[in-house]
Amino acid sequence: MSVHDKTVAELSAGLAAGEYSSEELTRAFLQRIQGPGNELNAFVTLTEERALEAARAADRRRAASQAGPLTGVPMAHKDIFCTRDVRTSCGSRMLDNFISPYDAHVVEQLNAAGMVSLGKTNMDEFAMGSSNETSYYGPVKNPWDTQAVPGGSSGGSAAAVAARLVPASTGTDTGGSIRQPAALCGITGLKPTYGRVSRYGMIAFASSLDQAGPMARTAEDCALLLEAMAGFDQRDSTCVDQPVPRYSDALNQDLAGVKIGLPKEYFGEGLDAEVARVVDAAIEEYRKLGAEFREISLQNTALAVPAYYVIAPAECSSNLSRFDGVRFGYRCENPQDLEDLYKRSRGEGFGAEVKRRILVGTYALSAGYFDAYYLKAQKVRRLIRDDFLAAFNEVDLILGPTSPTVAFNLGERADDPVSMYLSDVYTIAVNLAGLPGISHPAGFAHGRPVGVQLIGTHFDEARLLNAAHRYQQVTDWHTRAPEAFA
């Protein structure tokens, strides 16, 4: 078994046993990225020298018996996380020249754990997209079929893990941006509870929805990564001051008697029949593990995507007002006056989808429309959250498909924003409610990977990881590699 086939947990064990050094691992993965991985366009920036330095530091730390479980394990960061002295582009021309002067909290935490970052992964511009096609650096290709999108917005992170270019990566999820690409690329991705992981240094899209999380091949790896990523940080005023559980210690709990709800709205119109068959087979596996299923209703499900496409653009139009061509980022040539500087720097620096969302958000927040759009959407948001809270009085977990279809082809939905938005129909409500959700591989439909989503109540990441891990103990979908990248 080559090192690129190993999980984070396996690499951690191999490093501890002295089977290889972090420097050897780092070189091996860098070769994967530059060799077979190159055609995927999964990386925006490779930081080879820094990675080798960090690997040697990790090896010294191990020699001094100060290594933790993640010390020396290679990974990659979504290019939305600020990395000191390294370009942080957020997939945008606006930040193509931006060398971050500081590290995001997540980056600090994983550096402190001794992980070795190999570079920054491609993404939809400012995380706005579900296919990675809005990136200034061009689309990422799905390693299972290079005609297909990898999903988005964390598409580079998902493709890199699926193609065995890195064992793990970071992602962010505002409406499904960890879970949907994880599903479409056949890997495991966890969106934690809102506030579990600090947003400090994570470039803001929609601040009441954004949350960072791990992407890897297994739930066990996600548990190890979340333990290191989570933690209180006072620089994010919504980061929750709660102890971080040892997720990796709770993975093997028995699922006997765990009650799982199946929302009937997640199995209706719009769900691909072959995807539905794969989800049914996963339900059967969970049943064999002792879980009990019952049908539930999340009756406002159909309103989640409309509510999101008011709230997220409104928050984005406010957050992205900071990009003004004055303090950092892109500035247009020869501005005539200050207004021209603002308008052309923003007009030339942002791509079409980002502009659409700024315009929608500006409209929704403008005088005379605020109540009808933004306030209305926030009221519907409460209804959606309350549906979940009521469901969690009856069940421990909720299960359904992560996305209604498998990966679609590049270009297929690029001209129709609304059909693109609907690929997040099962993930978006989870962000509106601030709940944790995990997507794990569950099989294939139309020759492409299918993900199953488990949703838990607030701060119940441990139960999600436990359930997904038990499923992965009795199935092998998460071990499948795309043929070209095996």
Next chain:
Amino acid sequence: MSLSNKEVENIAHLARLGVDAQDLDSYASNLSRILEFVEALGAVDTSDVEPLAHPIDMAQRLRPDAVTESDQRELFQRVAPSVEGGLYLVPRVIE
């Protein structure tokens, strides 16, 4: 809900966002389609519902009013498009 090109121009001005004249048609039609889509919200009775701004019920954290950050002007201005003497330069605003 259908937006005219003129309305799109006005919104773009509010957002200080340059939009090319040749793209106005496509923005107007895409934005109209998005607004039509979100009109589904209007069908729900929310007269007794409080808006939810934040998914977790929590109060804003307070901290002592103490200096926690040091001056890093030079570091932060290194990424600015145009600075001089510690100031950000923009086109002249007042003649």
